[in-house]
Amino acid sequence: MAIELSNIHFYYPDRPDHLILDIPSWSLSEGEQTFIHGPSGSGKSTLLNLLGGLLVPSQGKINILGQQLDEMTGRQRDKFRADHIGYVFQQFNLMPYLNAFDNILLASRFSQKQKSSALESEIKELLTVLNIPQNDWYRSITTLSNGQQQRVAIARALINKPQLLIADEPTSSLDAANRDAFMTLLKSIVKEHGMSLLFVSHDLSLSSHFKRIEPLSEINHIEDAA
């Protein structure tokens, strides 16, 4: 299994009376792609933070790629996240003061995987595959278009060859043409690398790209989460 959740409860320590997530059971197989949708404030980001190990559940078990995330120390979770999980967000995907190349390089620095001398050529290859013009590689990231920035974000997410890719509203800042191009590219990369994909969005029109579609309300049993 890529993801396996059982009996998850989550609330912030400063508000123990306010339960945000209650997930009795949920899983995602390796190589599977799923689309989860729900309105803002329904707990999507909290769920993703739990899956990435940025937050720990107040109760329950989180198993990612065969590893019990809730039993790891903070530092172990950081390493696991860097090695096995790729993230693409809606915005602020990249460090604004670094160029495209350095943004990808930075992501590789925290992973135990990427120590090869061919790292530089791998980054260049990824940027080429993702159709980022060579003269934009070392330019300030803020000078690139939204579409280019999202593609650099994918490259950043892929550099450590993760087995699980989490995409959190990654198309929200894109126009229709760029959004479709982005989805096609993302799907093909995920398929090519055999990754599991957890795609979260409030935009139901994107669900056409997926076979498995789930509203968050079916996963999270908190009725008043929104």
Add this chain to the structure above:
Amino acid sequence: MFIKIAAKSLLSRKGSVLLSLMAMTISIFVLLGVEHIRQQTKENFSSTVSGVDLIVGARTGSLNLLLYSVFRIGSPTNNIRWETYENIASNNKVKWAIPISLGDSHKGYRVLGTSTDYFKHFSYGKQHQLVFANGHAFDQVFDLVLGSEVAKKLGYRLGDKIILAHGIATTSFSMHDDRPFTVTGILEPTGTPVDQTLHVSLQGIEAIHIDWQQGVKTRNSTLTQKELEQATLQPKSITALMLGLKSKIATFQLQRAINKYPKEPLAAILPGVALSELWQMMSILENTLLLVSALVFIAACLGVSAMLVASIRDRSREIQLLRVIGAPAYFLFLLIELEALLITLLSCLMGAGLLTSCLVFSQDYLVSYFGLHIDINIFTENSLYLFAAILGASVIVAVIPSISGYNQAKFIKN
């Protein structure tokens, strides 16, 4: 990569970082400047005289005697009779004695009447003897030896005629214009008051004061220059004398004997002890200066800290992104510490550069107006300790924003 992130992150906040950098640079400039000038002044003071075991003058405080005899600052309370000088100089414990006579000047520079023993025995710094850059010591009544600074500033050369003024005022109306001196020697720079002194023989001092009473010329001398040179110009009194002893053990014994000299009230001082006393007196001022400059630096450090704390609030997404790509929370702590360190390091470089530039441009001024020879090289052992302390202080002060960044990284909220 780590340093690159910190540097680029700072560059992305140019405005606030530049202001912090400027405040820090100025504070480090002040701190380094005060410390460097303090050290240099101390070195200058302590190297002014060496090899002299005792300085003897009319009874007065040890600091006053030291100041007027060595530093040419202030005036003596009284003179010493020539017979007294001869008595002391002939003591069997005395190896050499240098008589000195002060009271005249030339364009603000002090004139020192002495014997040729001055050039043989007087030493400064680490037992450096006086060396002639040009010419030789005086051997005629109206010969004169210039300190290097006097020669340089006033543009004098060997053979030039110099008229001395009566008294020590910068502008004098009583000139010894009927008895000009001829420059026969110019000394190498010493970095001591010797450089700002004109040296003549005691006989020369006597010669220009013939027909002078109570500081006023009573009549024009009828003696010609030639007659004066041939006359026996025995000094009646001198201002002070410097003694070198055969054995250091005899120093205190001779000092006591001179202090109890029955024929006139005298004071004998050990130059090293008097220098220490002088420096101890000045230490209150130097410590105050150091304290003020340290407070300026702490204020600048707190400014950097405040700027970094304020930036944390604007960097929540950046922190979250770093965490998402696998950065541990302590990475944020270290990143903010590194940013503070980079600002301080750059400020150190800029402060040191600014100080060096100021020293290059003000070196002549400091020598001319304060007699201070300040070395342009500010990188001494002490300044390196100071740099280390500055960097250490910045690391400590940056703990506050670093903890703030760490907490934000540790406890991610949506």
